[in-house]
Amino acid sequence: MVLSYVDSLDFLKRIMTIHHKFVYNKSEKIFQYINTYGDFQCKMQFSPLFFMKKVEQINLNQLKDVPPEVPSYLILLIRAGHAALGFSQNGILIHHKIIKKYMVRKKQGKAQLIYQAQRGKARGGAKLRLARTKEFFTEINIKLNDWQVSIKEAQWILFQSSPRLWNGIFKTNKILPPFDRSDKRLQKIGLNTYKPSYEELQRINGLILQTTINVYAKERVESIEELLSLLTTDPSD
Secondary structure, X not given: OEEOHHHHHHHHHHHHHHHHHOEEEOOOOEEEEXXXXXXXXXXXXXXXXXXXOOOOOOOHHHHHHOOOOOOOEEXXXXXXXXXXXXXXXXXXXXXXXXXXXXXXXXXXXXXXXXXXXXXXXXXXXXXXXXXHHHHHHHHHHHHHHHOHHHHHHOOEEEEEOOHHHHHHOOOOOOOOOOOOOOXXXXXXXXXXXXXXXXXXXXXXXXXXXXXXXXXEOOOOOOOHHHHHHHHHHOOOO
8 A cells, every 4th residue: 555645644643542553663664563463464664754853763653743744855866977856845846957977987887986085096087087076066066056945945855875975065165065964854765766867856756755554464455444444453452
């Protein structure tokens, strides 16, 4: 089952009376319920927007304060030579920008920034790649500053990037992003992502808003009402 942001909130309210039945699996980022007999399981992976509090232990009861309206947020997907930037309002991408630069060593697949850190001085084509790398981060930050009014109002800044590339946007000589690395709104996206593109930006924006529920029971469960019935009348409790 896949629920929208609003439907997720409604479902959450309806199971709040039995929130103690669910255990949070931090590694999988899911809430899980298994009955005594092991023949009924429910796994819930809520929208990442529900989990922005940086705490070690999460219980279902903590989600009761999730905003009733979809919050605005910035999405940053960064890989070597490819970046997809988007600003989402009410779940819709109202700003987006795709940036591409030649900064990967042929056949090795390493960004020049990483290769240079491992090997030392850059030569020939490497200098060109290094220059393009600086241009890459500068172009990202220029666009982010173009959106700084919207970003100031954003409730979250969601990103997916390797640590070295992520650090790159804070080390450009020409211009810095309109937020710093200690911004409390920063949160790594807990989803698998592919090469940044407009299509990937749209895909991730859609997933960010969804809650996925998987049910394992003797009989097929096809609706939220059937699931709620099982959860609230489970004879093993």
